[in-house]
Amino acid sequence: MKLLRNTEVLRGILFLAAVSAAAVIYSFYADVSSVIFISVLCLAFIVIHIFITWKRYRRISSLASDIDSILHGNDHIMRSSYDEGELAVLECEIYKMIVCLREQRQRLMNDKIYLADSIADISHQIRTPLTSINIIVQLLSKPGLDDDRRFRLCFELRQLLSRIDWLITSLLKISKLDAGTITFNREKISLLELIEKSCAPLLVSIDLREQTLDIKASGNVSGDIAWNCEAIGNIVKNCTEHTPAGGTISITAEENPLFSEICICDNGSGIAEDDLPHIFERFYKGENSDESSFGIGLNLARMIITNQNGTVKAENRLSGGAKFIIRFYKEII
Numbered sequence: 001m002k003l004l005r006n007t008e009v010l011r012g013i014l015f016l017a018a019v020s021a022a023a024v025i026y027s028f029y030a031d032v033s034s035v036i037f038i039s040v041l042c043l044a045f046i047v048i049h050i051f052i053t054w055k056r057y058r059r060i061s062s063l064a065s066d067i068d069s070i071l072h073g074n075d076h077i078m079r080s081s082y083d084e085g086e087l088a089v090l091e092c093e094i095y096k097m098i099v100c101l102r103e104q105r106q107r108l109m110n111d112k113i114y115l116a117d118s119i120a121d122i123s124h125q126i127r128t129p130l131t132s133i134n135i136i137v138q139l140l141s142k143p144g145l146d147d148d149r150r151f152r153l154c155f156e157l158r159q160l161l162s163r164i165d166w167l168i169t170s171l172l173k174i175s176k177l178d179a180g181t182i183t184f185n186r187e188k189i190s191l192l193e194l195i196e197k198s199c200a201p202l203l204v205s206i207d208l209r210e211q212t213l214d215i216k217a218s219g220n221v222s223g224d225i226a227w228n229c230e231a232i233g234n235i236v237k238n239c240t241e242h243t244p245a246g247g248t249i250s251i252t253a254e255e256n257p258l259f260s261e262i263c264i265c266d267n268g269s270g271i272a273e274d275d276l277p278h279i280f281e282r283f284y285k286g287e288n289s290d291e292s293s294f295g296i297g298l299n300l301a302r303m304i305i306t307n308q309n310g311t312v313k314a315e316n317r318l319s320g321g322a323k324f325i326i327r328f329y330k331e332i333i
Helices: 007-030 032-071 086-140 147-180 192-210 224-239 297-306
Strands: 187-190 210-217 220-223 248-253 261-267 310-316 322-331
Touching: 032 086, 032 322, 086 147, 086 261, 147 297, 187 192, 192 210, 192 220, 192 248, 192 261, 220 224, 220 248, 220 261, 220 322, 224 248, 224 261, 224 297, 297 310
Parallel strands: 210 248
Antiparallel strands: 187 220, 248 261, 261 322, 310 322
């Protein structure tokens, strides 16, 4: 019998047998007529003890079997019997631990899949400009190349190298945000100054595209100035790329008791309905995206804003064009 292999159970039965024998011997000398009753009672106690111990032992064995099955990859999940007692508490705690471990394992598997997909996407994004660079280098190495052609090729080469530099820098920023190693400063700045600083690197590009930048802002905002300039600049850059020559990018901003809001609008082609739910996803490129787009600018902008208790959403304007709404919520003390 497996139950008797347990030394603790065997000791308990032997102890009860010894106590019962002592009780029978005592009753034999004290009152002979009670010997049978005492013997039957002691035997009943021993049988009941063995039965209860056997049930508990079987339950522990079943619990151990379930744990072993789960450790070997079985998808079976234990169900608590909701009984009272120490075993029920132990079973419940083990069940919760297994659920937590299973969720952690699933998260790790998802992270591995996501990492593999990200590496594949990054490799593809870098390979495209590198292919063009190799072609340009081969053209530059040809003899008899005129100065005008060489100048154009060098200009294209610089553009491609700038794209790779921007891509790698952005990916490093995203990886730091993913790892949670960025500490955002909380500085107060006027909304007008923040928007002007964000748009300053894009003014030449806007001018070359013959576009108009219209800014109307009042109030202040609290947050990390450098990172917020990065986020707002990426969104404005996206608007300039989807606005035709002669178009307008308008930015309005205001502060209220709950949040500081920045609205960035353009009168371009707008966002396709199928792209709206995915516009902030990493490496996602909509149907209106050009070949130079990497699909990480808007994702980086959203990560920066959401990590500072903010929100950002995109929608289409009724009059045409895209609209991005950024809100930085204030902390309630």
